[in-house]
Amino acid sequence: MSAVKSSPLHTLSPLTPSNELSDVCGHQAVLKLENIQPSGSFKIRGIGHYIQKSIERGCDRVVSSSGGNAGMAAAYSSKIMGIPATIVIPKSTPSFMISKLRQEKADVIVHGEVWDMAHKKAITLAENKKCCLVHPFDHPDIWEGHSTIVDEILEQSTETPAAIVVSVGGGGLLCGILRGLHRHGATDIPVVAMETEGAHCLRAALDAGKPVSIGEITSIAKTLGALCVTQGVFDLKQGIQLSSHVISDKQAVEACINFADHHRMLVEPSCGAALAAGYSGLIQELRESNLIQKKGPVVFVVCGGNIVSIDQLMDWKKQFKID
Structure with a gap:
C-alpha cells in the first residue's frame, strides 16, 4: 500500500472564531469546520x-x-x-x-x-x-477515527474549551468525542448533545437508561435519523458531563439560514441542530446554570451535510414560515 493510501483520508479542519455566534451566546464561540472535509462531512x-x-x-x-x-x-x-x-x-x-x-x-x-x-x-x-x-x-474503529476531532481541537485551541457542542444521530460522532476526551484526560470538558424532535434517540435512551427505539423518524433532519442510539454512548460517557437537548426542526432550519448568512456556507438541518444551541440562546442558559465552563471557547462541531441545496433551504424556510 502506498504512503498516500496509508495516511488518514481526512484533512485537518480549521477551528475558526464566529463573531456572530459569540455575540448571541455571550461567550466566545469557535467553529470546527468539518463541513469542508473531502466527502462533505466529519x-x-x-x-x-x-x-x-x-x-x-x-x-x-x-x-x-x-x-x-x-x-x-x-x-x-x-x-x-x-x-x-x-x-x-x-x-x-x-x-x-x-x-x-x-x-x-x-x-x-x-x-x-x-x-x-x-x-x-x-x-x-x-x-x-x-x-x-x-x-x-x-463500530469502535469508526469512533476512533472520529476521535481525531478532539486531537485537533485541543491542539488548535489556545485555551481549554468551555464545552464541545455536537449533533447526535446514531451516536458515532458523540462516541468519537467522548473517546477523544478520555484519551487526552480531558473529561472535565462538558459535551452538549443536540437532536431534533422526531430524531431524538439519544434523549429517549438517556430517559430509559439504555438504548431504545423511537419507533419512527418524523424530523426533517434525516441524517440524524437513527431509531436507536449505539450502546457505545453509555459505555463512553462515564466521567464526562453530557447534557442532552432536543430542539424543533424549525430551530434547526433557522440555524442553517443564520449560518449561511453569517459564514457563507450551506449545512443541513442535522448540522443545524448543533448550531441551534448557539442561535437559540441555549448556550447562554447553560453558562448561567454553570453547566459549561466559564472560561475557554465553546466549540461547535460543524459536522457538515451533503443533503442540502439552496432551493431546499428556501423550501424549509417557507414551510416553517421563517422571516
Missing part, C-alpha cells in the same frame, strides 16, 4: 479509518447502507483506496445524492422506505468474507 474520519483497517484485514470491496454523509464517506474512501463500493440507499434519499455517489464511482442500489431496510439489504450483499460492511456509526 464521517470521512471514522469511516475512512474503518475502511483502511478493513483493507488491512483483507477486505477488497465496500458495502454501505446510507445515502447521506456516511454513504458519501464510504464512496469517497473506497475510490481513494482503489476498491469498489456499493451504496444501498432508501427511497427517501434525494435524487441528487445518487449523482453525487456515482461521481465517487460507487454503484448505487435503492432499496426500502427507510435506512433500516436499506441496511438489511446491505447486510445480505456483504456476506462475502472479503466484503467490508460499513455501518454509518456503530
Whole structure:
C-alpha cells in the first residue's frame, strides 16, 4: 500500500472564531469546520479509518447502507483506496445524492422506505468474507477515527474549551468525542448533545437508561435519523458531563439560514441542530446554570451535510414560515 493510501483520508479542519455566534451566546464561540472535509462531512474520519483497517484485514470491496454523509464517506474512501463500493440507499434519499455517489464511482442500489431496510439489504450483499460492511456509526474503529476531532481541537485551541457542542444521530460522532476526551484526560470538558424532535434517540435512551427505539423518524433532519442510539454512548460517557437537548426542526432550519448568512456556507438541518444551541440562546442558559465552563471557547462541531441545496433551504424556510 502506498504512503498516500496509508495516511488518514481526512484533512485537518480549521477551528475558526464566529463573531456572530459569540455575540448571541455571550461567550466566545469557535467553529470546527468539518463541513469542508473531502466527502462533505466529519464521517470521512471514522469511516475512512474503518475502511483502511478493513483493507488491512483483507477486505477488497465496500458495502454501505446510507445515502447521506456516511454513504458519501464510504464512496469517497473506497475510490481513494482503489476498491469498489456499493451504496444501498432508501427511497427517501434525494435524487441528487445518487449523482453525487456515482461521481465517487460507487454503484448505487435503492432499496426500502427507510435506512433500516436499506441496511438489511446491505447486510445480505456483504456476506462475502472479503466484503467490508460499513455501518454509518456503530463500530469502535469508526469512533476512533472520529476521535481525531478532539486531537485537533485541543491542539488548535489556545485555551481549554468551555464545552464541545455536537449533533447526535446514531451516536458515532458523540462516541468519537467522548473517546477523544478520555484519551487526552480531558473529561472535565462538558459535551452538549443536540437532536431534533422526531430524531431524538439519544434523549429517549438517556430517559430509559439504555438504548431504545423511537419507533419512527418524523424530523426533517434525516441524517440524524437513527431509531436507536449505539450502546457505545453509555459505555463512553462515564466521567464526562453530557447534557442532552432536543430542539424543533424549525430551530434547526433557522440555524442553517443564520449560518449561511453569517459564514457563507450551506449545512443541513442535522448540522443545524448543533448550531441551534448557539442561535437559540441555549448556550447562554447553560453558562448561567454553570453547566459549561466559564472560561475557554465553546466549540461547535460543524459536522457538515451533503443533503442540502439552496432551493431546499428556501423550501424549509417557507414551510416553517421563517422571516
